[in-house]
Amino acid sequence: MKHVGLFRVAVGIAVATTLLGQRQESLPVKLPDGPAKPGFDIKRFSNLGNGWFQTFYPKKYESLRKALDRGKVSATTRLLVLETAAGRLALINDQMVFHHIAQGKAGGKDWMATF
Amino acid sequence: MHHFNNVGLYDALFVMQDTESQTLWNHLTGDAEYGPMVGRTLGPPKNLLQMNVKQALEQNKKTKVAISERAYMVDGKVIGDVSAPRGKMGVGSVPSESGRMGEAFIKTLGAEDARRPRMEIGLGIWTTKSRRFYPISTIRDRGRAFIDQIDGRSTLIYIDAETNTPAALFVDAKAARLEGNIVRMDDGSSVRDGVLINAKGASKPNSPRPDQMFTRWYGFALTFPGAEVVASK
Numbered sequence: 001m002k003h004v005g006l007f008r009v010a011v012g013i014a015v016a017t018t019l020l021g022q023r024q025e026s027l028p029v030k031l032p033d034g035p036a037k038p039g040f041d042i043k044r045f046s047n048l049g050n051g052w053f054q055t056f057y058p059k060k061y062e063s064l065r066k067a068l069d070r071g072k073v074s075a076t077t078r079l080l081v082l083e084t085a086a087g088r089l090a091l092i093n094d095q096m097v098f099h100h101i102a103q104g105k106a107g108g109k110d111w112m113a114t115f
Numbered sequence: 116m117h118h119f120n121n122v123g124l125y126d127a128l129f130v131m132q133d134t135e136s137q138t139l140w141n142h143l144t145g146d147a148e149y150g151p152m153v154g155r156t157l158g159p160p161k162n163l164l165q166m167n168v169k170q171a172l173e174q175n176k177k178t179k180v181a182i183s184e185r186a187y188m189v190d191g192k193v194i195g196d197v198s199a200p201r202g203k204m205g206v207g208s209v210p211s212e213s214g215r216m217g218e219a220f221i222k223t224l225g226a227e228d229a230r231r232p233r234m235e236i237g238l239g240i241w242t243t244k245s246r247r248f249y250p251i252s253t254i255r256d257r258g259r260a261f262i263d264q265i266d267g268r269s270t271l272i273y274i275d276a277e278t279n280t281p282a283a284l285f286v287d288a289k290a291a292r293l294e295g296n297i298v299r300m301d302d303g304s305s306v307r308d309g310v311l312i313n314a315k316g317a318s319k320p321n322s323p324r325p326d327q328m329f330t331r332w333y334g335f336a337l338t339f340p341g342a343e344v345v346a347s348k
Contacts, residue, residue, distance in 0.1 A: 029122045032137045032150040034346075038131045038146045045130065045139065045221050048121040055120055058181035067180050068168055075169040078278065081178070082163055083321075088178040090171050094187040100121045100129060104181065110116050113163055114131065115140040 056091075056099040061106070064090055085109035102106035126337040127220040143338050144327070162324055166309050167278050173308040174320040214331070228336035229338040230344055238281035239335035239342070240272060240327045242266050246342040248335050254281055256347035260284070262300070263345065273298050275309060284311055285323045 021077045022098065027050045036042055067073050076095035085107025096115040117133040120142070124130060125148070131140040138150030145158035171178045173258045186195040214234045226235060237250040244266050251274075252262075260273035276296040287298030289305040300304040309340025328335070336342060 003300060008344065009168065025258060030137060031139075033132070034149060035151075035153050036311040037148045037153050039147065040125075041225070044223050045123055047148070048219050048220060049124065049129070049273050050120075050122045053121045053343060055118070056181070058182045058183070058249070060180050061179040064168060064171060064178040065121055065176060068172070071189065071231050072182060073168045073180070075167065077168045077189060079166055079171055079180070080163050081166055083161070083172070083213055085180075088171070088175045090168075090178055090180040090181055092180070092187050095183050095185045098185050101127065102181070103116070103119060105116070112119065112157065114129075114162070 020083045025028055053098060053100045057101040058094070058102065061086075061089060065073075080113060080115065084111045084112065124220060124223045126225055126334070127216060127223050128334050128337075141338075143334070158328070162327060164309070165278055165282075165329065166275070167277055170277055170310075172310040190327050195256060203332065216333075224333065225337055227333060228340070228342075231332040231336075233333045234332070235332040237330070237332065237335075238272065238283060238323045238327060239330050239339070240265060240270075240283055241339055241342075242325055246339040247345060248332065248334070248342050249345045251280065251281060252348045253345055258292060260291045260298045262288055262291050271298065271300070271306065277308065279282065280329050281327075282309070283325050283327050285325065 008056070026047045029047045029050050031042070034042070065075070068075070077088040080092045080093055080096055080106070081088060089106065091102055091113060100115050101112065103110070105111070117135045119131045119133050121129045123133040129142055130148070131142050132138065133140065136151050138152035139148045139150050140146065140157065142171060143160070145156045145160045147153045154286060155199055184195055185191050188194070192321045226254055231250060232250070232292070237248050238254065240247045240249070240263060247265065249272055254274055262270065263270050263272055269286050269288060271286045271288070271291055272281070273291065273293065274281050276293070283303045284306065285305060286300060288302040289300040291298055296307065305312050313319060
């Protein structure tokens with residue numbers, strides 16, 4: 001697997017704590033037989049939240065300026081912004097609270113954002 | 116391209132799994148933690164910047180946006196498919212300072228660093244030499260904007276007035292103060308809408324930043340054990 005442009009932020013856990021408390025069932029996780037990275041204890045892994053979030057695979061990128069003009073966002077809409085091989089790309093913060101992961105390709109290179 | 120999903124928790128942080136190899140991955144470091152891809156990394160990870168639309172366009176007018184079908188709020192109006200689950204509307208990413216961690220999360224924690232409260236929020240910064248945590252209270256106590264030295268490099272630590280999130284920028288100044296929504300520095304430069312503006316008034320929208328994350332203490336301390344904590348002066 002090639003390296004991807006990985007962008008991440010860690011604050012989502014606060015909201016996730018609330019959301020996870022509201023749901024009932026987590027799907028089982030099919031785990032490989034290892035190996036583990038030194039220090040990683042698989043006994044502490046929990047499947048809590050598995051199946052509740054859907055990774056976002058963008059089908060198109062549009063101009064943020066036009067999205068503002070069309071009322072799809074407002075000046076105060078919160079974004080998560082990354083630098084792809086094709087330039088700056090914004091994701092809607094409130095949507096990423098649910099997706100947690102977004103993956104795509106821009107300028108011929110893979111990128112992934114985690115929240 | 117491998118395809119990733121959040122499949123659970125470890126150290127009370129989300130864990131990703133790729134569907135192709137079923138390896139578990141750390142979403143902060145990008146390292147493979149368990150499975151056939153151990154030894155590999157997705158990184159090096161880069162900063163995912165938090166800002167609002169006004170700031171994003173101020174920094175780069177050509178910014179693109181990718182919008183999914185999930186519903187979200189714009190000025191009190193729902194945009195998107197309302198049948199799909201919605202995020203925590205209007206709240207965005209500023210976490211509660213008095214958050215409490217549930218038992219299911221606690222069970223996944225490793226040995227915690229008790230120097231700070233588990234759920235305290237702050238700005239974590241790391242370089243090849245340094246790992247440093249600035250509690251939000253420290254940044255407030257120091258006027259919401261100040262200069263620190265990281266690996267001998269002047270670094271502005273501040274709370275962005277628009278988004279109320281902490282951030283760091285490499286600068287040339289020795290002192291900083293907040294005036295309204297603008298950070299002013301003693302070399303004549305300033306930061307407005309997250310953009311560094313030099314003493315001559317020229318914008319430097321892509322000025323360098325250290326690796327950083329707005330995070331809770333437990334997450335930073337477990338990811339970067341032994342991190343230095345910057346206290347209020």
